[in-house]
Amino acid sequence: MFLLVKFPAARCVVVDDVVVVVSLLLCVWARFGLGCSGLMLCRSCGHEVAEDTDLRFEPSRLALSHRNDTVIAGKVVPVQLFENPQGFQFEVVTFKRADVLKHWPADSHFSWFPGHSWTVASCPRCKTHLGWAFQPGDWPRTVTREEFEASDRTFVALIVDRLLQEHFASTLLMTPKAFRS
16 A cells, blocks of 8 residues: 655655554544544443534533633534532533433532533433533423423533543454454
């Protein structure tokens, strides 16, 4: 396999090493998000929790800080840092919807998003705490999944450290020696 690589200085280099070619292609795919799905997985069990198409930035004036990071499929997304009353800090990304188990009833005390009530959100497979689901404060304390997902006023804040990109997870898999060339 040969690959012709053009560098900015208008020089071309022919690469004939298969390992180098594959490495270069992987670097390009990773840099530009090519071939990457935007799935976010539970770091504990691998359950598919959210998709990049469901990202929705919900700014909060109560965030300790904001930063942009490439958390999902090479896309730059806003990450907010919050602190709970016990002093634990969490970096979260907000989504319109996510496949999480919501533990009703919702509580309006200590909400990071003024005007919203919150409930704990966990992985439906392994029950790991993944974040929080937020709904308008004037809603009933318990709502159905359909009501939650149908509304434009609801969202889920997921903890960045408890998620894993599907693309990254697939690079962690080992190939048996029998299948290597």
